[in-house]
Amino acid sequence: MRVGLTGGVASGKSTVAALLAELGAVVIDADVLAREVVARGTPGLARVVEVFGPGVLTPEGDLDRPKMGSLVFGDEAKRRELEGIVHPLVFERYAEVEAAAPADAIVVHDIPLLVEAGRADDFDAVIVVDVPTEVQVERMLRDRGWTREDAEGRIAAQATREQRRAVATHLIDNTGTREDLRQRVTEVFEELRATAGR
Incomplete structure (x- = not known):
């Protein structure tokens, strides 16, 4: 089963990818591959x-x-x-x-620009990690030391939150605790396994 995983910058997509890998998914990370191909x-x-x-x-x-x-x-x-x-x-x-x-x-393709590349239809399911824009900005200021202008510019260069949500077959809200996130990712993984097993 081919699954696309996406989310805006600072949404927590990498954390979700790591949790899916722990649960047994094969995770292919676009950022890692993007570095490989221009090494x-x-x-x-x-x-x-x-x-x-x-x-x-x-x-x-x-x-x-x-x-x-x-x-x-x-x-x-x-x-x-x-x-x-x-x-x-x-x-x-x-x-x-x-x-x-x-x-x-369950092969999860971790693709930050999945929506921008028009690739949602390439997958059996699409997981979108979702947070409000203001949360993305706060995380970039706090965790990455970016300026508000840089953070807002990076968000503006990506698909909108609404565009990502529109392609989601599974939405993961990442505004709660790490434990909330783990629980939701586990639910989604079980749903995917059930679908794949049909």
Whole structure:
């Protein structure tokens, strides 16, 4: 069973992914794969440098993520150009990892930009980790040391809360305690197992 997992920045999606993995899901993390496909020495990184110039590299020759982020987050055209390089490579890696999973596995694709990429229909189920926008902002200020302007800019660059909720087959509210979250994730996992077993 193929499950998409998404949520806005600072929604707690990574925590939900970790809980699903503890419960026995095979979790494939888009962020990890996105780093892999532009690692030093990869064709992906060579293409990024070709398009954006050598200024996006660290002195060691790795992708300078903060510099790349500041380049693309305020510029829709540049962001789409970067996504056009990285996304196809990530999807290729997804297919490889998924093919290696056991036949009866619940395979969870952790995709921050699932809605933006128009991929909700690619999955048997979609889990959306949901929190109010103000909670996202508070968490970014507190946990990441960002400015309010940076936090609001990052949120504005993503799908809206309503757009994410519209594609959810399973909604996980993450405004309660860690224990509340664990309980809800367990419920959702059991629902998925029941559906997969039909």
